[in-house]
Amino acid sequence: MAKNAATRVAELRQEIRRLDHLYYVEATSAVSDLEYDKLLEELKSLEQQHPELQSSDSPTQRVGDAPVEHLVQVEHRVPMLSIDNTYSREDLAAYFERTEKQLEGESIQWVMEYKIDGVAASVRYEEGLMTLALTRGNGNVGDDITHNIRTVRDLPLRTTGKNAPKVLEVRGEVYMTNSDLADLNVRQADAGQEAYKNTRNVTAGTIRLLDPSVAAERNLRFFCHGVGETDGLKAKNHIEFLDEVGKLGIPPTPHVKLLKDSKAALDAVALLEEEMPDLPFEVDGIVFKVNNFAQRERLGIRSKSPRWLIAYKFERYEAVTTLQTITVQVGKTGTITPVANLVPVEIADTTVSRASLHNADEIERLDVREGDTVVVEKAGKIIPKVVRVEKHERKGDLPKFEFPTHCPECGTPLVRDEGGVYIRCPSPACPAQLRQRLVYFGSRPGMDIDGLGEEVVDLLISHDLVHNYADLYRLTQDQVNGLVWPKKRKGKDGEQIDVAFGERNAAKLIKGIAETKSRGLARLLSSISIRHIGPSVARILTAEHPSFDQLCQASIEDLAGIHEIGDAIAKSIHEFCHSDYGRDLFAQFKDVGLDLTQPQVATGDGVFAGKSIVVTGTLKQYKRDEIKQLIVQHGGRASGSISKSTDFLVAGEKAGSKLKKAEELGIKILSEDEFKAMIES
Numbered sequence: 001m002a003k004n005a006a007t008r009v010a011e012l013r014q015e016i017r018r019l020d021h022l023y024y025v026e027a028t029s030a031v032s033d034l035e036y037d038k039l040l041e042e043l044k045s046l047e048q049q050h051p052e053l054q055s056s057d058s059p060t061q062r063v064g065d066a067p068v069e070h071l072v073q074v075e076h077r078v079p080m081l082s083i084d085n086t087y088s089r090e091d092l093a094a095y096f097e098r099t100e101k102q103l104e105g106e107s108i109q110w111v112m113e114y115k116i117d118g119v120a121a122s123v124r125y126e127e128g129l130m131t132l133a134l135t136r137g138n139g140n141v142g143d144d145i146t147h148n149i150r151t152v153r154d155l156p157l158r159t160t161g162k163n164a165p166k167v168l169e170v171r172g173e174v175y176m177t178n179s180d181l182a183d184l185n186v187r188q189a190d191a192g193q194e195a196y197k198n199t200r201n202v203t204a205g206t207i208r209l210l211d212p213s214v215a216a217e218r219n220l221r222f223f224c225h226g227v228g229e230t231d232g233l234k235a236k237n238h239i240e241f242l243d244e245v246g247k248l249g250i251p252p253t254p255h256v257k258l259l260k261d262s263k264a265a266l267d268a269v270a271l272l273e274e275e276m277p278d279l280p281f282e283v284d285g286i287v288f289k290v291n292n293f294a295q296r297e298r299l300g301i302r303s304k305s306p307r308w309l310i311a312y313k314f315e316r317y318e319a320v321t322t323l324q325t326i327t328v329q330v331g332k333t334g335t336i337t338p339v340a341n342l343v344p345v346e347i348a349d350t351t352v353s354r355a356s357l358h359n360a361d362e363i364e365r366l367d368v369r370e371g372d373t374v375v376v377e378k379a380g381k382i383i384p385k386v387v388r389v390e391k392h393e394r395k396g397d398l399p400k401f402e403f404p405t406h407c408p409e410c411g412t413p414l415v416r417d418e419g420g421v422y423i424r425c426p427s428p429a430c431p432a433q434l435r436q437r438l439v440y441f442g443s444r445p446g447m448d449i450d451g452l453g454e455e456v457v458d459l460l461i462s463h464d465l466v467h468n469y470a471d472l473y474r475l476t477q478d479q480v481n482g483l484v485w486p487k488k489r490k491g492k493d494g495e496q497i498d499v500a501f502g503e504r505n506a507a508k509l510i511k512g513i514a515e516t517k518s519r520g521l522a523r524l525l526s527s528i529s530i531r532h533i534g535p536s537v538a539r540i541l542t543a544e545h546p547s548f549d550q551l552c553q554a555s556i557e558d559l560a561g562i563h564e565i566g567d568a569i570a571k572s573i574h575e576f577c578h579s580d581y582g583r584d585l586f587a588q589f590k591d592v593g594l595d596l597t598q599p600q601v602a603t604g605d606g607v608f609a610g611k612s613i614v615v616t617g618t619l620k621q622y623k624r625d626e627i628k629q630l631i632v633q634h635g636g637r638a639s640g641s642i643s644k645s646t647d648f649l650v651a652g653e654k655a656g657s658k659l660k661k662a663e664e665l666g667i668k669i670l671s672e673d674e675f676k677a678m679i680e681s
């Protein structure tokens with residue numbers, strides 16, 4: 001075993017050194033960062049399991065950069081370290097937990113920043129004058145790149161303001177914007193030279209050139225995100241530091257957020273992820289840092305990275321391909337999304353043939369046209385998107401994309417959301433919206449239909465069994481039994497076997513649907529995706545107009561006159577009631593036996609207020625519907641099945657499995673008489 005491990009360790013070290021050389025010296029990469037980090041992780045864990053194999057020159061112990069021969073090497077006064085990284089939220093959470101343990105009993109504020117995908121540099125100011133700029137090198141010794149850093153226009157040669165610190169070494173990222181890269185690539189093409197793949201590669205290559213005029217032309221930029229040797233700095237934490245350097249005229253890293261604890265930090269990841277696609281520069285992740293300098297000191301350093309910060313990296317991959325056509329899709333609630341249909345291209349082991357273009361404004365912004373060469377990116381779990389157009393490769397004058405004016409599915413004229421960027425199909429009968437709507441109809445906040453989830457909805461639609469909500473109530477056991485799932489099962493000999501929906505599931509589904517017939521008008525109205533009509537609005541409307549017919553008789557003024565009902569709601573419900581679609585749908589609902597009235601109760605009142613009650617067995621004094629009505633009238637919810645959240649079971653004669661289950665769960669059981677006594681009390 002140890003022998004195998006030794007071989008593998010040697011193999012890994014050799015491969016990682018090769019990749020390091022390509023990455024740091026030649027400024028290219030043979031594999032993705034994720035793949036590289038996996039190799040490094042494997043090496044680390046082998047070295048941990050086999051301490052005898054550890055060695056100080058292993059790539060796990062060193063910061064990767066290597067000096068360039070023709071440049072002058074200078075020792076760092078304070079080492080420039082690496083950052084430990086993770087690709088998963090679980091690991092990130094585990095890191096926060098570890099750090100909190102190390103600083104037991106203290107509260108830790110976290111700073112969240114983008115991890116700019118550029119090249120690290122340390123820039124030294126003495127008495128306000130830029131004196132030296134170094135690459136990170138191997139962390140202890142870097143290359144002198146002062147001549148190139150002087151060309152970075154957003155870095156001052158002399159700091160602004162009065163009280164310049166005696167010594168200030170700012171650490172940060174030299175980077176290039178995406179549009180500068182696009183311009184550069186146009187110039188490259190004009191000169192008959194190859195395009196640069198990404199901004200980081202160009203930047204890494206440029207800052208180490210001897211002739212500074214190239215760097216000047218390429219418009220490099222800088223963000224400060226850290227600090228090296230200092231004398232005379234006032235800041236006690238990172239936020240103060242960024243503020244202080246900003247006042248000196250040095251650009252601090254942007255979009256910084258201060259989070260009060262690790263929970264807030266985890267929640268905030270989504271904020272930066274959301275803004276990411278709109279940034280003018282590349283980022284490859286998010287960095288979290290302990291804000292307080294004294295706490296950083298106490299946390300200290302491990303082999304090659306400080307303990308007080310971590311990089312949460314995105315798996316990010318790019319590819320260049322041709323955009324053949326742009327089509328539009330009708331999505332959730334009618335939103336129209338443009339989609340790029342691409343010449344299939346491999347990105348991160350998957351073949352990508354479609355990518356999102358988000359909305360009409362995005363098409364405008366990218367100025368993307370059918371036939372263009374485009375850069376497609378797949379970052380993390382995000383769906384692939386078109387990040388930019390290689391305009392210099394556009395052949396001739398391609399026509400601009402015309403956004404459709406009518407829904408491609410149902411032909412209804414499209415409308416732009418008030419004030420929004422989205423264009424929607426406003427037709428409630430649009431078949432493209434059917435799936436989303438049925439899924440919501442069956443969900444908990446909707447009609448809460450037992451057994452009707454996304455997959456079942458898909459199955460029913462694909463077999464052409466439902467075209468609207470009412471069709472659900474027309475389904476028969478026979479129709480559903482034999483439905484076959486799209487995914488097959490593997491048999492003993494590897495053969496593909498059909499999986500049928502099955503009798504039990506079918507019975508359960510039909511029963512689950514039927515049980516919702518008595519949910520009442522309010523629930524029904526808020527389940528069928530009428531604009532502005534959610535559960536509470538529906539309850540208010542039906543309290544005033546307790547049947548669908550009464551609701552239809554109300555004028556817009558009547559409706560808008562109801563307390564808490566505004567004009568937009570009044571208009572929306574009125575329009576619905578008087579539309580062909582609305583009338584027809586409710587005629588069908590009536591036809592299949594849905595209760596289109598709302599029992600009158602002061603919500604939250606009555607003996608059963610907030611309680612869930614199930615009825616079972618044969619009752620002597622009440623009909624089923626009657627007792628359910630009574631439950632609702634007394635503030636309760638009549639439910640079909642027993643669960644932990646059931647409060648009472650009303651058990652008549654010959655009560656069977658439900659009674660047994662209720663007993664097992666310790667649910668209070670009421671006889672008919674007890675029930676009667678309660679509502680009459």
Ligand SMILES: NC(=O)c1ccc[n+]([C@@H]2O[C@H](COP(=O)([O-])OP(=O)(O)OC[C@H]3O[C@@H](n4cnc5c(N)ncnc54)[C@H](O)[C@@H]3O)[C@@H](O)[C@H]2O)c1
Binds near residue numbers: 082
């Ligand atoms: N694909 C390959 O072949 C290959 C080869 C070698 C290295 N790599 C990648 O490089 C990584 C190792 O490089 P590294 O040690 O430079 O780590 P790193 O690049 O992942 O992170 C450290 C650097 O992030 C920069 N940074 C950007 N924004 C920052 C911010 N807001 N705050 C702090 N720092 C910020 C700093 O300059 C710092 O030096 C590997 O984990 C791998 O992902 C890839």
Ligand SMILES: [Zn+2]
Binds near residue numbers: 330410411431
């Ligand atoms: Zn439509």
